[in-house]
Amino acid sequence: MNKLAEWQLTLPLALAFAAIFLAPLLMLVGVSFFDDDKITQPGVAQWAKFLGDPFSYKVIADTLLLGVKTVCATILVGYPLALVYLDSPQRLQKVLIFIIVMPLLLSVVVRTFAWIVVLGREGVVNQVLLSLGIISEPLRLLQTELGLVISLTQIEMPLMLLPLISVMSRLDPNLRDASAALGASRWRTLFTVIVPLSMPGLVAGCLLVFASATTAFISQTVIGGVRLIYLPLLIWQQSLVVFNWPFAAVVSITLLVSVLTVVSALSYLGRRSGGYVHG
């Protein structure tokens, strides 16, 4: 079979993608340029309405900040766990990787629900704090950004740990020994040897966690409630509650553009740091 014919094997998928992926996205852009929710009057009124409202910028900033906070929290506890994994004997590594991977097979909805039980008024955290006498009445943890960031930290943790561990496991153990033999403390070895060399894994983890946390509709609505407004909630409200499709299209294009901008900036930085380390 010649080259041309082999290439033709991609045609079924290419046609499917053109018909049910590219065409809908193009239509989304088209719909955003209609003024009324009946989609009859072309115009830029919806864009003007969205971009002219200071509230929109607050929602965009909140959404991106939620991603940044979640990324920081997953690094803060996830990176040490990856380090411990690296130093563990084989048997313990098997157990750890089992614990790390299993949440991935567990529905996001279940993981979100778990945090309602933990953070609720009658939840574990409040019960423990009350019985220890640290607080006198239940703390409000659900429907706060703190509660949401804590929950997302667990929900997105595997996405940070898997790329980190796969990069770290490939590091030459002699490098750490050499650093210690030359008199560097373990902290210094961590920041001057391990962190720079694990940068590709760290950046990959950050990308995945950021993209996932900013668009985590279920967790955002269930744990954040309706008082914390992020772009995904706005899209859902406008499209399925208010039925203003052009405005929903504007918001979802904004979500797409703002998430992809941050993600491509991060991966650009990641490639640069990778080049720095190896060059």
Added chain:
Amino acid sequence: MGRRRSFTDLTYGLVIGSLALLALVIIIAPVAIVLTTSFTEGRSLKFPPTGFSLQWYEALFDPSKSRQIHRAVSNSLEVAAWSTAFGVLFGSLAALGLARSRTRLARVADGFFMSPLVLPGLTFGLAALMYFTLIGFRPSLHLIIAGHMIVTVPFILRTTAASLSQLDPALLDSSQSLGASWLYTLRRVTLPLIAPGIFAGAFLAFMASIDNVPVSLFLSTARTDMLPIRMWGMMESTLDPRIAAVSGVLIAAAFLLMLIMEWTVGLTRRMRD
């Protein structure tokens, strides 16, 4: 000098160790707590649970009381099975087509097929809803299957392409020089060698479809309800304790799947390599 070093090493062990422990607690505790709460005797999801009973599991498995949940489960399984089947067919064909092509167009096509992984799912979900509605389709499971196929096919494409890249071209050349047709070579040489890759991708795609929220959120209706959306509804209105039982079942399923994967394909070993 020596003492100072051992002191900083001690702080290293303490700080890193306790943060890692915190990470483990954050990962495990909520799952363990939900599992425990699902056996409560009480009518609310308080922790620690009062007493032990299987009442919420009984309510969950009762065909008349939980008909909606059962229908959502069967819809989710049906959609996952069909979207994975189409994904395997289209995805592995596309991977074969792209495998030996080094042209610019092939790279662009590859990036295009992988883009649903980076694109926010909600954007595609909304786009699909508008598109299908405006060209006149009525909501149905078929549309959800099509939507899920798009967002899960990248998993199949990636694992199949990875297996294909490890395939020794000499095998294909010798098969052909011995007179085998292209189709015969595909059937007897290529497919058996890349089958593990296709299987791994199909597994990931199936799981991603079962867990998909953004596409189902927009394309499902009351008649074509999907499990994650149903569960979301159960959490949003009054906190229905049956959801703890659903979670218990799903946790058990995830645990079993992990064990099966470990025994059959050595999942954790693959992850480490």
